[in-house]
Amino acid sequence: MAPKSCALCQNSKAILRRPKTGQHICKHCFFTVFETEVHNTIIQAHLFKPGDRVAIGASGGKDSTVLAYVMKTLNDRYQYGLNLFLLSVDEGITGYRDDSLETVKRNQEQYDMPLKIVSYEELYGWTMDRVVSAIGKKNNCTFCGVFRRQALDRGASGLGVDQIVTGHNADDIAETVLMNIMRGDIGRLGRCTAICTQGEDMIRRSKPFKYAYEKEIVMYAYFKKLDYFSTECIYSPDAYRGHARAFLKDLEAARPSAIIDIIHSGEAFELKEEVRATQKSQQTCKRCGYMSSNDLCKACSLLESLERGMSTAITDKGRRKLEAQGLTPDNMRTIPYFHPSSSVDAEAES
Amino acid sequence: MAHLKLKIEFGGGLELLFSNQRTHFVAIPSTVPQGDNKGQPADINFLTHWLRDNLLKERPELFIDTGTVRPGILVLVNDTDWELEGEGEYKLREDDEIVFISTLHGG
Ligand SMILES: [Zn+2]
Numbered sequence: 001m002a003p004k005s006c007a008l009c010q011n012s013k014a015i016l017r018r019p020k021t022g023q024h025i026c027k028h029c030f031f032t033v034f035e036t037e038v039h040n041t042i043i044q045a046h047l048f049k050p051g052d053r054v055a056i057g058a059s060g061g062k063d064s065t066v067l068a069y070v071m072k073t074l075n076d077r078y079q080y081g082l083n084l085f086l087l088s089v090d091e092g093i094t095g096y097r098d099d100s101l102e103t104v105k106r107n108q109e110q111y112d113m114p115l116k117i118v119s120y121e122e123l124y125g126w127t128m129d130r131v132v133s134a135i136g137k138k139n140n141c142t143f144c145g146v147f148r149r150q151a152l153d154r155g156a157s158g159l160g161v162d163q164i165v166t167g168h169n170a171d172d173i174a175e176t177v178l179m180n181i182m183r184g185d186i187g188r189l190g191r192c193t194a195i196c197t198q199g200e201d202m203i204r205r206s207k208p209f210k211y212a213y214e215k216e217i218v219m220y221a222y223f224k225k226l227d228y229f230s231t232e233c234i235y236s237p238d239a240y241r242g243h244a245r246a247f248l249k250d251l252e253a254a255r256p257s258a259i260i261d262i263i264h265s266g267e268a269f270e271l272k273e274e275v276r277a278t279q280k281s282q283q284t285c286k287r288c289g290y291m292s293s294n295d296l297c298k299a300c301s302l303l304e305s306l307e308r309g310m311s312t313a314i315t316d317k318g319r320r321k322l323e324a325q326g327l328t329p330d331n332m333r334t335i336p337y338f339h340p341s342s343s344v345d346a347e348a349e350s
Numbered sequence: 351m352a353h354l355k356l357k358i359e360f361g362g363g364l365e366l367l368f369s370n371q372r373t374h375f376v377a378i379p380s381t382v383p384q385g386d387n388k389g390q391p392a393d394i395n396f397l398t399h400w401l402r403d404n405l406l407k408e409r410p411e412l413f414i415d416t417g418t419v420r421p422g423i424l425v426l427v428n429d430t431d432w433e434l435e436g437e438g439e440y441k442l443r444e445d446d447e448i449v450f451i452s453t454l455h456g457g
């Protein structure tokens with residue numbers, strides 16, 4: 001086949017077929033359109049204002065590595081005036097997270113951004129290795145998810161940032177829409193396509209890659225020769241998500257616009273007032289000061305169940321059982337109290 | 351039998367299925383030796399089966415699905431998206447560089 005020339009500049013050799021548009025484009029035009037579309041997403045959603053302190057949730061994987069690179073590029077090019085930080089969570093998983101954190105540490109130097117690492121061990125007194133040895137591999141993702149969310153908020157608060165940006169891409173969001181439909185989780189379905197979430201976490205989260213296809217993110221990393229880490233978490237048999245992902249990839253192979261179409265479908269669901277009203281109102285955890293819809297936040301409940309040698313507190317029933325057991329032992333490990341206001345004194349590791 | 355020398359690269363976690371080695375130099379038959387396409391020039395479809403049978407060490411279902419590269423794996427031919435090169439029907443040439451990158455691993 002004769003080399004095709006770029007549909008945009010009509011000049012250079014095309015190297016990529018864009019999944020979004022089907023256009024054949026050259027490397028230079030690909031970089032330009034990819035970066036410009038992310039910039040447009042940021043501007044249209046008013047994600048930032050000058051002087052904002054923004055933490056990039058960095059795992060060392062492809063999405064967050066490309067996000068860190070693109071955020072730095074756009075901040076310089078368009079003078080957003082942002083102070084950028086890398087924020088990582090160390091779950092304490094030997095052979096997985098220690099390797100990916102090495103990647104983040106290299107990113108810190110390559111992109112010249114301060115890095116803060118929040119570890120489960122430091123915050124909760126438990127590594128995921130220890131959690132798994134105590135409770136097995138069945139529910140460990142629930143523990144990890146609850147712990148990660150609070151660890152990110154606390155890390156961001158320590159950096160004094162206004163928001164956290166994450167590398168969630170269009171494929172991830174479409175996959176979450178599918179999973180919420182399959183589970184009948186209408187509450188989450190109404191929220192999962194939002195580019196910005198506020199209220200669910202203490203610190204606002206946003207997704208500048210909401211409309212970026214995974215294929216283009218991986219191609220971008222490949223052509224820019226970005227340094228990222230790609231190994232599956234050794235404890236994550238999230239089979240359900242795996243099936244949703246494989247199904248989505250099959251749909252995309254048949255029709256590339258499937259991903260954006262599913263996101264648009266998700267956006268079209270609007271929560272009625274009565275559904276919203278049944279969502280619990282937020283208060284403050286009596287033990288650790290983190291936001292919570294019960295007296296104890298999820299992390300405190302889970303930590304208590306670990307400390308007491310029970311692994312059932314992930315359900316409401318389990319939590320009531322825990323409360324029914326009466327007073328918490330004095331010597332039990334608890335999460336340090338959260339003081340959102342005293343945030344700026346903690347400095348990023350350099 | 352005539353052979354084609356190729357450089358193969360795996361990325362995005364796919365290397366884990368191939369002895370955890372990213373770069374491989376291989377020589378494959380220049381025509382399909384058996385089966386329905388016997389005698390046809392070697393293309394990427396033939397290459398992927400050849401890699402599965404000769405180089406892959408574990409979990410073949412993560413590499414090949416219903417006769418072709420599993421959806422979610424990106425393929426580049428000499429640094430060009432294989433979707434511009436005829437995908438599986440691209441006819442291989444001496445010294446081609448073929449890259450397979452999984453997009454299925456966590457971000
Ligand atoms: Zn061009």
Ligand SMILES: [Zn+2]
Pocket residue numbers: 285286287288289290296297298299300301335
């Ligand atoms: Zn708490």
